[in-house]
Amino acid sequence: MATTLTFLGHSAFQIRIDEKTILIDPFLTHNPLAAVSADDIEADYIIVTHGHDDHVGDTIAIAKRTGAVVISNHEICEWLLRQGVPNVHGMHIGGSHAxxxxxxxxxxxxxxxxxxxxxxxxxxxxILVQTTDGTIYHAGDTGLFYDMTLIGEEGLDVAILPIGDN
Structure with a gap:
């Protein structure tokens, strides 16, 4: 499996795993660091870490245009369904899905x-994304906390820690 990781600005990332494209927190519009627009990016899956606008970002527009499956917690997935996003997969903290x-x-x-x-x-x-190439951790928008040591025991290959100060 070939995996590539691309920073899209702020907390947004694109992961390509063979023929699949996964976006994490696709805040592109109004993101001065985004080198790609929401109208031009493709996605098979979108992972949303939480509901803040700078993480939900362009999820609705991209998911409607591409048919991408949005992966998030159940509350966000239910909200996205009400916004007309057709494909969602709700999860709970601690849960995993292949x-x-x-x-x-x-x-x-x-x-x-x-x-x-x-x-x-x-x-x-x-989120932890585990592939045959390795494990990627994206912390969402969190602060530093001790249980990150447990997450580290998952055998991380890449850790993305978008921790702000406000």
Whole structure:
């Protein structure tokens, strides 16, 4: 399996695993670091760590245009269904699921998760993406916490730690 990881600005990343393209927190519009527009990027899967606008970002537009499956917590997935996103896969913190590109596991994160319209976005999450090439951890938008040592015991190959100061 060939895996590539591309930084798209802020907390947004693209992972390519063979023929599958996965976006994480696709905040592209209004993101000064994004070198690609939401209209031009392709996706088979989109993973949303939590409900803040700078992480949900362009999920709705990209998912509707591409038919990508959106992976997130159940509250965000239910909200996305109400926004007209046809393909979602809701999960719980600590749960994992095997997808065609690898296994996704939601981990704890410590911060809020209000959705762009002000509704509750469920528990925020970090994510582990485990493939035959290795394991990628994206912390979401969390602060540093001791249980990250447990996440590290998963045998990480890449850790993405978008920890802000406000």
């Amino acid at each position: 997808f065609p590109f690898g296994t996704v596991k939601l981990t704890i994160a410590h911060h809020g998760s209000m959705l762009p319209d002000g509704s509750y976005g469920g528990n925020p999450a970090g």
